[in-house]
Amino acid sequence: MPLVEIHGLTKEYHKGDQKIVPLRDASLAIDKGDFVSLMGASGSGKSTLLNLIAGIDRPTSGTIHVAGTDIASLTRTQLAHWRARNVGYIFQLYNLIPVLTAYENIELPLLLLPLARAERQKRVEIALAAVGLTDRADHYPRQLSGGQEQRVGIARAIVGDPAVVVADEPTGDLDAETSEQILHLLQRLNAELGTTLLMVTHDPKSASIARRQLRLDKGVLLEPEPPKVALAARGA
Amino acid sequence: MFKSTRFALSILTVGLLVVGCTRNDSSNKTDPDKKPSNAVASKHVLDSEPASAKGVKEVKQQAKDGDEVVVVGRIGGSDKPFTGRASFTIVDVSFKPCPDGEGCPTPWDFCCEAPDDLAKGTIFVKFVDSAGKTLANDAKALLGVKELSTIVIRGQAKRDDDKSISIVANGVFIKQK
Amino acid sequence: MYEAFGFRLLPWDYGVRNLLRRPARSAMTLFGLTLVVVLVLVVVGFIRGLEVSLSVSGDPQVVLIHTLGAAENMENSSIPSSQAALLSASLKSVQRQQGPSGSKVVCASPELFLGTQVNIDHESEESLGLVRGITPATPLVRRNVQILQGNWPGPGEVLVGRLAATKLGTRPEELAVGKTVTFEGRTWKISGHFASTGSALEAELWCPLEDLQLAMKRQDLSLVAILLASGADLADVDEFCKERLDLELQATAESTYYASLQRHYGPVRLLAWLIVVIIAGAGIFTGMNVMYGAVTGRVRELATLQTIGFVRRAIALSLLQEGMLLAMSASLLAAAFAVIAIQGTAVRFTMGAFTLRVDSTTVLIGVGVGLLVGVLGSIPPAIRAMRLPVVEGLKAI
Numbered sequence A: 001m002p003l004v005e006i007h008g009l010t011k012e013y014h015k016g017d018q019k020i021v022p023l024r025d026a027s028l029a030i031d032k033g034d035f036v037s038l039m040g041a042s043g044s045g046k047s048t049l050l051n052l053i054a055g056i057d058r059p060t061s062g063t064i065h066v067a068g069t070d071i072a073s074l075t076r077t078q079l080a081h082w083r084a085r086n087v088g089y090i091f092q093l094y095n096l097i098p099v100l101t102a103y104e105n106i107e108l109p110l111l112l113l114p115l116a117r118a119e120r121q122k123r124v125e126i127a128l129a130a131v132g133l134t135d136r137a138d139h140y141p142r143q144l145s146g147g148q149e150q151r152v153g154i155a156r157a158i159v160g161d162p163a164v165v166v167a168d169e170p171t172g173d174l175d176a177e178t179s180e181q182i183l184h185l186l187q188r189l190n191a192e193l194g195t196t197l198l199m200v201t202h203d204p205k206s207a208s209i210a211r212r213q214l215r216l217d218k219g220v221l222l223e224p225e226p227p228k229v230a231l232a233a234r235g236a
Numbered sequence B: 001m002f003k004s005t006r007f008a009l010s011i012l013t014v015g016l017l018v019v020g021c022t023r024n025d026s027s028n029k030t031d032p033d034k035k036p037s038n039a040v041a042s043k044h045v046l047d048s049e050p051a052s053a054k055g056v057k058e059v060k061q062q063a064k065d066g067d068e069v070v071v072v073g074r075i076g077g078s079d080k081p082f083t084g085r086a087s088f089t090i091v092d093v094s095f096k097p098c099p100d101g102e103g104c105p106t107p108w109d110f111c112c113e114a115p116d117d118l119a120k121g122t123i124f125v126k127f128v129d130s131a132g133k134t135l136a137n138d139a140k141a142l143l144g145v146k147e148l149s150t151i152v153i154r155g156q157a158k159r160d161d162d163k164s165i166s167i168v169a170n171g172v173f174i175k176q177k
Numbered sequence C: 001m002y003e004a005f006g007f008r009l010l011p012w013d014y015g016v017r018n019l020l021r022r023p024a025r026s027a028m029t030l031f032g033l034t035l036v037v038v039l040v041l042v043v044v045g046f047i048r049g050l051e052v053s054l055s056v057s058g059d060p061q062v063v064l065i066h067t068l069g070a071a072e073n074m075e076n077s078s079i080p081s082s083q084a085a086l087l088s089a090s091l092k093s094v095q096r097q098q099g100p101s102g103s104k105v106v107c108a109s110p111e112l113f114l115g116t117q118v119n120i121d122h123e124s125e126e127s128l129g130l131v132r133g134i135t136p137a138t139p140l141v142r143r144n145v146q147i148l149q150g151n152w153p154g155p156g157e158v159l160v161g162r163l164a165a166t167k168l169g170t171r172p173e174e175l176a177v178g179k180t181v182t183f184e185g186r187t188w189k190i191s192g193h194f195a196s197t198g199s200a201l202e203a204e205l206w207c208p209l210e211d212l213q214l215a216m217k218r219q220d221l222s223l224v225a226i227l228l229a230s231g232a233d234l235a236d237v238d239e240f241c242k243e244r245l246d247l248e249l250q251a252t253a254e255s256t257y258y259a260s261l262q263r264h265y266g267p268v269r270l271l272a273w274l275i276v277v278i279i280a281g282a283g284i285f286t287g288m289n290v291m292y293g294a295v296t297g298r299v300r301e302l303a304t305l306q307t308i309g310f311v312r313r314a315i316a317l318s319l320l321q322e323g324m325l326l327a328m329s330a331s332l333l334a335a336a337f338a339v340i341a342i343q344g345t346a347v348r349f350t351m352g353a354f355t356l357r358v359d360s361t362t363v364l365i366g367v368g369v370g371l372l373v374g375v376l377g378s379i380p381p382a383i384r385a386m387r388l389p390v391v392e393g394l395k396a397i
């Protein structure tokens, strides 16, 4: 059974009598341990799909199952608790809490889990080591470079060992070299820790590091044939 | 400031009206229960009106020390006619209570009358025990009277000197509550 | 602890550090809120001072005998001097004490009381002072009077209350022992100072009754204050006055007298409380403004916290905590300032003078208002924060 399973997912916005449909009848399955990239033109609905899977947005119709939970049926509070356990979110602009140190930012999601202080400390230290920022633990976000901030953001997303990690243009605000480092880090996390990753990106080169590539075109989900392995098409 | 004073006064008036109403209410309610049990009251409260009652002014002028007198009057004469014991002041029935809106503290202080006249028409009444001490019971509860009640007092005049006179009562008839 | 509310809270540090995020803004808010609470403390201290001054003024054992109908204004009362002796002789309910020469001394104080223009040395301006003509029997009745400095006034001398300088609008040095004041066409030498446990008497000038009568060419008294014998009560004196209607006297318990003065100040107190409400309102809007700023400046951050899994209530509570922290610090600062700088400040007032009272009640009310300002100022912004949609919030700059 796939980790993420989406059926007939549609999202609509109504503005006056104008109807905007950023996502139309999308169906998708993502296996545990997969690394999926999602590309598409600006406004094609990438963030919309990502946010639906991350449980911070609600579909107009269709179902989303993540790790066996029908998240569209949860209440707002249940959904918040569910996110705490199951989702790691990596933001384009890092979204670190400016008044908290790198360590404290990473610890934040753990505060929502029933963990003892010592256990939290152990996990934060592992996450810090995984992103190579052990020596920056006490630094505040303003004292870090963009790439370092994003590494803290990644550590924060994986520290709770969530079922799925989503990233919305994680390298969108970084220069080419730093982007490469970040992408490499994500690839390693997927390969070494088995983290299930869904990454939105504009850049075909970034997308190519993923195991599986998806495209969105005006709200319609397409799975192009992987260029290298001609007959290995997967999907719903 | 002036406005607020008038406002306060009008609230006071409303307050008095409310108090007046509730007071009537409660006395009506308690009356039937009280009558049989209140043996002290029956000793002082007369069932029939004593004959040939005189006015307060007349008694004040004419009565001599030790005279048996019957006098009719209304409870009042100052803002606090009751002492808290079985004693109070009554005024001549010819005086009119102050109408509302005159700015008097109470209707029963008769403050619209000339002070000299009022003094000539006010007399102190007390119910005493065998030792001559005023009974400690509040007259309101003891006799079932209140401010502006019209009553007939039977008693003995007590004149200290030419100016001061009071009545040691031995009975009261309540003409009008 | 985390689960105390049925959901996990944000770390306490988060709220505290957010206050330090914009130090200048927080400091300004703190200053503003402190000012608000100080003002509240001043007004409440004023109300409390007035109330306490008038309520401690009434000695339960003291009854004032005065002219009929002058219960609320003793200055209008006029009793012939001769009646004082009559009262002392015929009132059985007055306390009698063993005198120095074996005779019985009656605890009755005939007094002449008036408000009059008082001229202070070196000062061209006159101001209204409260003058009381007293006799050696006065301290037997006014039991709380205590000479702080100097002596009981002899002929042509005056004993000055602790707050008289405030009442006269002058500096205390001007009323030092040995200086002189002029009133009723006569110059009086200051013999000493007295206190009276914070009562209204402290604003007065006391001189010998006979000298005052002489200076004013008056023969009468304003009132006779008597100390009740043990076991006697107001009703005894009341009966006497009603029995002797020809004397046209009335008896009022001293406490009732001062309570009636308090009623007199009802509108002032109402106004004072209104001021408290207005100041508190200003504080609430100040706080709200700042907290709204905190919310609108932090939209993306608050959306991020929700994305991570914090429930909306935890975020609202954290904002509330932030506002409360600010309000609490302001309240404590203000209370400390008030206790040090405001407590005991003398205030001049039509009926006399009294001191601002920053006691535990005042502080409790002031701090209560401060915290209320914190709560009411934080709740609407916290609600606003709860209403922010997460997805839109993440897009905010």
Ligand SMILES: Nc1ncnc2c1ncn2[C@@H]1O[C@H](COP(=O)(O)OP(=O)(O)OP(=O)(O)O)[C@@H](O)[C@H]1O
Residues within 6 Å of the ligand: A013, A015, A020, A021, A022, A040, A041, A042, A043, A044, A045, A046, A047, A048, A049, C392
């Ligand atoms: N709250 C909203 N109300 C109305 N329309 C919206 C709202 N949010 C998104 N949309 C619309 O939905 C469409 C998809 O938006 P989405 O953010 O998913 O695009 P995207 O693929 O992530 O684009 P980008 O690459 O620029 O981030 C857009 O046309 C957008 O205008």
Ligand SMILES: [Mg+2]
Residues within 6 Å of the ligand: A046, A047, A048, A168
């Ligand atoms: Mg997007």
